[in-house]
Amino acid sequence: MTESPEAIVKKDARNRRVAGADPDKRRQILDGALHVFTARGFDAASMNDIAAAANVSKGTLYVYFEDKEHLFVALIEREREAQKRGAFEALNHDSDPVRALSNFGQCLVGMLNNEFAVSAHRVVIGVAERMPDLGRSFYENGPAQGSKLIARYLDRMVAEGKLAIDDTRLAAVQFIDLCQATLMRPRLFNAIRSAPSEEEIQRIVASAIEMFMARYGVKPTR
CATH class of the missing domain: 1.10.10.60 (Homeodomain-like)
Known part of the structure; x- marks a missing residue:
């Protein structure tokens, strides 16, 4: 037959x-x-x-x-998994939100600004219109997953009375964007061709933490 x-x-x-x-x-x-x-x-x-x-x-x-597309997606997933472990460990093992978010932010920004990560973002943005499934997979397994994990940490900090946040998903995305301010977008457009120094990353993340805590930190009672 x-x-x-x-x-x-x-x-x-x-x-x-x-x-x-x-x-x-x-x-x-x-x-x-x-x-x-x-x-x-x-x-x-x-x-x-x-x-x-x-x-x-x-x-x-x-x-x-x-095909080349599936190979590229597999490569992105491998590199992402290898790089993000340290960043998320900062959230899982530290109950001090300032210290944990600072460590996470520095790991995240360093990860996003390495040469492969920048190249991967450029590629996915370039092919997302003709290959929407690849673009969606990249977003759902990267940025969206990251914001969900941060939101869970923020939920825990709210439950412990250390942060005051009504919408932790929104706050998580805001924090990620604050940490990338002035750093990621110029790299994507090749306006800046070298990765930021550790000192510059620390400076930007420290400013992000200051703004984030001013908005969501628990205010002392009088």
Whole structure:
């Protein structure tokens, strides 16, 4: 009995998952892709370039990733997960909102301003109109997830009487935007080509904390 086209597609997908199960080979491909995307940008990079940089055959590359877009998304997810752990640990293990938010803000701004993160944002913004699913995935698994995690921390601080916030989701987004003020947007447009110094990040985040606490800090009773 001849298999239907749908059955063949499903079998190919299963075979790809089984064949592409070597974590070392996957990491090797992603390392090569990181080099190519960073050097050439998304549109100029080709699967041939990535295969060469990763030192694998083009056939092997397609066993692991069906196209350049899915490879790029997988790379973004890997880099994001590796970088954000330290930032969120600052929230999970510190009950002092000023100190925790300061540590988080500095980690976040440093993470967003590294070369790959800036490049990833540029790429996703550039392709989001013709590839809305990629843009939505990038937003939901990055900025939206981050604001939700901060909002949970703010909820805990409100419950402990350390902050006075009616809408913690809004406050979380406000805090993220304050921490990026004057830093991220010039980088996205290549108006500033180098990452900010640690001293500049500390200065901007300290100002963000001051404004945030002026609005949401618990006022002492008289």
